[in-house]
Each structure stands twice: as structure tokens, then as C-alpha cells.
Amino acid sequence: MSPIMNSSCVETLLQYHPSQQQQQQPKDENSSVLFFDSNLLQKQGEVPKEFLWSLGDMVSTTQEELKEPLIDLGIMKNNDEEAIAIAAKHVREACLKHGFFQVINHGVDQNLIHDAYNETDTIFKLPLSKKMTAKRKPGGVSGYSGAHADRYSSKLPWKETFSFQYNYQNSSNTQVIDYFKSVLGEEHQQTGWVYEKYCEAMKRLSLVITELLAISLGVDRLHYKSFFEDGDSIMRCNYYPTCKSCSLTLGTGSHTDPTSLTILHQDQVGGLEVFIDNKWLGVRPRPEALVINIGDTFMALSNGRYKSCMHRALVNAERERRSLVFFLCPRKDKTIRPPNNLLTKKQPRKYPDFTWSNLFEFTQNHYRTDSATLQSFFHWHCSSSTMPSNF
Ligand SMILES: O=C(O)CCC(=O)C(=O)O
Numbered sequence: 001m002s003p004i005m006n007s008s009c010v011e012t013l014l015q016y017h018p019s020q021q022q023q024q025q026p027k028d029e030n031s032s033v034l035f036f037d038s039n040l041l042q043k044q045g046e047v048p049k050e051f052l053w054s055l056g057d058m059v060s061t062t063q064e065e066l067k068e069p070l071i072d073l074g075i076m077k078n079n080d081e082e083a084i085a086i087a088a089k090h091v092r093e094a095c096l097k098h099g100f101f102q103v104i105n106h107g108v109d110q111n112l113i114h115d116a117y118n119e120t121d122t123i124f125k126l127p128l129s130k131k132m133t134a135k136r137k138p139g140g141v142s143g144y145s146g147a148h149a150d151r152y153s154s155k156l157p158w159k160e161t162f163s164f165q166y167n168y169q170n171s172s173n174t175q176v177i178d179y180f181k182s183v184l185g186e187e188h189q190q191t192g193w194v195y196e197k198y199c200e201a202m203k204r205l206s207l208v209i210t211e212l213l214a215i216s217l218g219v220d221r222l223h224y225k226s227f228f229e230d231g232d233s234i235m236r237c238n239y240y241p242t243c244k245s246c247s248l249t250l251g252t253g254s255h256t257d258p259t260s261l262t263i264l265h266q267d268q269v270g271g272l273e274v275f276i277d278n279k280w281l282g283v284r285p286r287p288e289a290l291v292i293n294i295g296d297t298f299m300a301l302s303n304g305r306y307k308s309c310m311h312r313a314l315v316n317a318e319r320e321r322r323s324l325v326f327f328l329c330p331r332k333d334k335t336i337r338p339p340n341n342l343l344t345k346k347q348p349r350k351y352p353d354f355t356w357s358n359l360f361e362f363t364q365n366h367y368r369t370d371s372a373t374l375q376s377f378f379h380w381h382c383s384s385s386t387m388p389s390n391f
Helices: 074-078 081-097 110-125 128-134 175-184 186-217 223-228 296-301 356-365 373-383
Strands: 070-072 100-104 143-146 160-166 233-240 252-255 261-266 272-276 279-282 290-294 311-313 321-328
Touching: 070 081, 074 081, 074 186, 081 100, 081 186, 110 160, 110 186, 110 233, 110 321, 128 143, 128 175, 160 175, 160 186, 175 186, 186 223, 186 233, 186 261, 186 321, 296 356, 296 373, 356 373
Parallel strands: 070 100
Antiparallel strands: 100 290, 143 160, 160 233, 233 321, 252 311, 261 290, 261 321, 272 279, 272 311
């Protein structure tokens, strides 16, 4: 995050076209672009107005923690039927209520997680001019973004992100390595290699979790696994600099994930919160665990049974924070439709057919994700007339 300029004055940290004051609408891609420098910004006592959130957004945490189940995934490897049935029951209860649980014994090497954080540090410590060579393109998902200031003018998140796409083909994939080399240069081959391995591990794990979700929903165990096998997933590294007035801003604003399933590792600082029963509850950082949550697309695939729950990330005055997030997504052109045995007289079809490509396009170009993304998407999609008349 940084202006391409050298001043310590808050006013000069931000440059934008004064006519842009939209709250939720993405910026027009021809409008002037705002850059900011986290190094300079985190030294300021004052939070620039572009980073201020409303009182409603800032409703404070209750200091209570979410009591999400901690699922031992070793049972899936051992195929322990009895233990799987118990785990599926816990997953079902959590997903019917809020869609969050954590997994341990997930099979992802702790050294790989450690290396992925090291590479995150490497990326975000690069000079701004270098990070800008990998700047996310309008409408795209891959690349560097400072506070999403290229997309929005207000309620900016106090963070930098680096995202890229991942679609597993085989174990000799080099797509992530190639991506890093192409945007940051040959010297970033190692970073690409670590994330290639990390994404491979995430994809493998996500398919195991889809089996558990299928069992918990009472559908064919392999139903979702085969649906997601050839998917186009997204990986995002989040870096939240310290903020002296952290009660005035957010690292990630409240939203539900439009994607299908999220696998998140957070460092030990804490700050991830989930909105349940009108309260913000903290998700305890557990170094050995991964946080799983249901996204909007999986909510649709479960015919609305499993919840895609609103969450956000706070920033910290003393400690910078990092998180690694893998978003499982289907192949772009696949139709999102729940399995037949989730459609009953009592629970008829809740959402019309759509493709991940349609929803993705909506969130990239037309809508800033919040708690109403899916409903707004159907509205928009119906009015833009391409929605199939299957509902
Ligand atoms: O960093 C976190 O804990 C949450 C990140 C998140 O929700 C996101 O990147 O969509």
C-alpha cells in the first residue's frame, strides 16, 4: 500500500478523483487510482477518511469466542466409519447454524504453512514499485492489491492482498510458479513453488472436506468431490499492517464468501470474527488447525441448508497480522444446482441455476461483496435476462 510519492503527510498519502464517493459500487476502471503505502500509513496516528467505516460496521466484538467444532480429519484417512458419522454430525450442526468449523490432523505439513507465511512476508516487504508490477487488473482476480483502492473509494480495508488462480491438473503443474515468475520476475520462482505446493495441499484437503460435507448432508459421499475436482480455485495472502487507531477501521469488512468453501490459516494475532445471533464472535487462532467456512456457492449447492455466514477481520494496534486463504470454486462453466435428494416438498428448490462464472463476474465487476451478495446477484442476473427460467 503506498503512494508513489514521498511524503509523511496523511493528505498526500492518498490521491483520488474527488468525485468518487460511491459506497458500494466498484470504481469505473477509467477513474483515477489511489495507492497507499502501509509503511507510511501505519506510522500515522490519524486514519485517512477513506479507511473509516461506519458505526454500524464497527459494532464491537463481544470478547466471546465462537464455539465451533474442532474436527479431527485423521478419521477420513483411516476410514473410521463410526468416528466419521460423529464428525459429520458435528459438521452438520455447525453448518446448519453458521457454516464455520476447524480441522486438525488435516495432512498439510506445518513446514509448508510456515514457508507460505515466509513467502507472504517476502511479497509484502517488496518495494511498492515492484508490487505494482503484479497489480491486479480490472475485473481480474490475480495480483497485488493495496486496500482494494483500485476498486473502491471509501470503507477501504486496512490490508494488502496478493491473489492468484489455481486449477489442479496434475502433480507436475507449474501454473503458480509460472504466474509468479511472469509478474514478479525469475527471482520469485521459489515463492511460486511454495504456493504451488500449498495450493496442491489445499485442493487435496478441500476434496476430503467435500466428502465429509456430503456425508453430513446425506448425499452420495463423492457427489461434491467429483463436482469440484476440476474446479478453478483462488488463493489469497492477506497482510494487515498495524493501525494506531484500529477501532476506526477494518482489515476485511463484513461479508460472506461468494465462493464455495474457504480454508483459512491465520497467524497467532487473531482478528477473524463471525456474526452469529447478532453478536461478533472471535475465531480462536490455532496454529495446528485450519478454519473452514461455507461460502455462498456451497450454500446454493446445499439448497440453502448450510449457511454462508458473515465474517470480518479486525486490525491490531501493535501486531501486524497475516492470513492464508484458499477459496474452493467449481469450474467456471459448471451449473450450480443442488443434488436431487436435497429437494423435497418441504424444502423445494431455493435458488435458480447459475454458473460460478456468472457469480464471479458479478462480484468482480458489479458488486462489492457483503452479506447480501447472493440475493443481489439473483436480482441483477434476472434483470439482465440471462437467468434460465428453471425456477
Ligand atoms: O484474514 C482473515 O481472517 C479473513 C479474510 C477474509 O475473510 C477474506 O480474505 O475474504
